[in-house]
Every structure is written in C-alpha cells, then in structure tokens.
Amino acid sequence: MPEMGLTPKISVWKKNKSTLWYYPAVKKRYNVPVFLIYSLINTPLILDLAPGNSLIEAFVNEGFEVYLLDFGSPGYEDGDISIDDYIVDYIQKGVQRALRHSGASEITVMGFCLGGTIAAMYAAIADEPVKNLILSVTPIDFSASQSFDQWQAAIKDGTADFEETIDIFKTIPASEVKYGIRLITSPIYISPYLSLLNQADDEEYVQHWRRFNAWTNGHVPLAGATAKQIGEDLVINNRLVKGSLRIRGKKAMLSNIDASVLVSANENDRLVPQEMINPVMKHLTCKDKTYILLPSGHASKEYVSGLPLYLKEWLPKRSSPINN
16 A cells, blocks of 8 residues: 555544544644544545645645544444544544644634534534534535435335344444445446556556555445434434434534534535535524535545645634734
8 A cells, every 4th residue: 555644743632443633733824723524434544645635734834733533443342433422522522632732722623524514513512612614525414315315215114224234243344335435426436447547657646546546445434323323313314404413412503503614515526416515504504604616526636736725715814823
C-alpha cells in the first residue's frame, strides 16, 4: 500500500478503537480550530492522501489547527455501539478534549458524508461552543434517496429483515459495506482501471491512482447497533428531518443549531444526490447559512492546490483571525 496520512500529527486522546489526532498549524493564523468527522464506513485517509493532495495539509498551511476524530475499525466486541454512543461518548468528548488542548473558546466542526449526518446531530444537542458547522456531501433527508427506496419498502412491509444477521455478526463486515456502496455507485468497476491503463506512463498519476484506489477499497466495518439505528431512525422514519430524533433523551432538531452553517453538495454524486442534502436548508433556522453545489462527484479530489475556493472564501472570516 502506498504511504498516506503524512501530514505531521500527534495523538491527544483515545477511546476504545478511536483516536483524536492533532495537526498543528504551520503558522497559526486563526483562533478557531477545525474538528473533522469522517464517515463511519471509510477510513479518513482521503483527507490526507499525500503532500500536495491533502485537505488537512491545506488547512494547516492556511493557519488552522486541525483535529481529526478517527473512529478506527470496530470489531465484534463493539457491536453495541450506537449512534448515540458515537455522538455523546466519542464526538462530544472529543470536541471537549480539542477545546482544552487548543485553549480555544469556539470550534468549527466539519463532517463528511455520514460523518456529516452525525455531526449535524451532535451540533443539534451540543453544549460546546460550535461556532461553525460545515456539512460536506451529507445525507439529511433520507426520503429523497432513490438508491434505498426498494430497501425502505421491503423493510417497512416486513419482507426484508437484517436484524437477525446483524445480531449474529455484531457488525456489518467491511466487505459487505464495500459491495453495498459499489452496488449503488459502480456495479461494473472497470473505468478506474481503464484510466490507469491510459495514463500508465505518468508516474505522478499512477502514484495518485494507487493512493486513491487504496482508500476506495479501505472500508471499515459498521457497528451493528449503529446500522440498526441508521435503518430505523434515518432510512425508514427520517427522524432527523421530521424533528423527532432524540440522542440520549435530548431532542436533536436541526432548528436547534445556532452555528454558522456551510452545506456543500456535488452535482455528479450518485451516492448522496443533492436531493438528500439541500432539504437541510429549510430546516435550519440559524441566521448564517450557505448552500453550494460543486461540479464534482462524491469523493471529490479538490485538495490539490490548497483549500478549495468555497472554503477559503467562507471559513477564515468566521474563524477569529489573529491580528499579527
């Protein structure tokens, strides 16, 4: 496997399989650090593929302190970890640790895909000072999913029930996660190899392809209790949008979020189409909210030349710049 995740970092907190990584700014220019939450079913290496092709590197070069919560790879013994657990025991505790470590009075939370969904849930119940919330390709309205419509119908009418299988294995294995995603996005998976063959004489392209392909195939298992809760609360009942979701007894309503919010969708995203993302805007009641549609696919490769323009324009002025 090619080397990835090379931006300098240190571990500042651990819980079970999870690690909170700290990436110091090259030269600190902002008082509000960035806390990254990636999806539960992929490794976060896509955020730090290689020098010159890394969102994390772009953040620290720009002057931001960065914290990344890496959930690790849950095993059989972790099957009872629920979304509530991830939000309260991992994300909330991780944010508290990041605030203490940085000495900051506020923080930016940025979530990706399903990591953005649970980031939004966390922001809806957070006692911590979340100044900014950035949701990247984040599914919010699951009634708009064309990919899962038949599954929803089958589960609702009782013709499909995965709970017994989940109870046996305790997790959704990484291989099943991989092929489930592949079924939705690329059932016939040859185009990346054709691209590689076409540019096999370009060493830089080949190295980038190897890294991206390694990440693409680097799925991790999904804890059984989390899988059940996703099915019940999101896919079937769409409780986050309906305002009926509770996290450890607290109402996780999108209207509770009072941070500045940036929501981004990708127009060529087959996994999380914009119809699943943009409904969040009508449920947010915060005064400062922005929606942007980007011309790319789900796993965007837009970190080659520093921070993406939409982030560079939106985040710095909301991050308490340090006047040197």
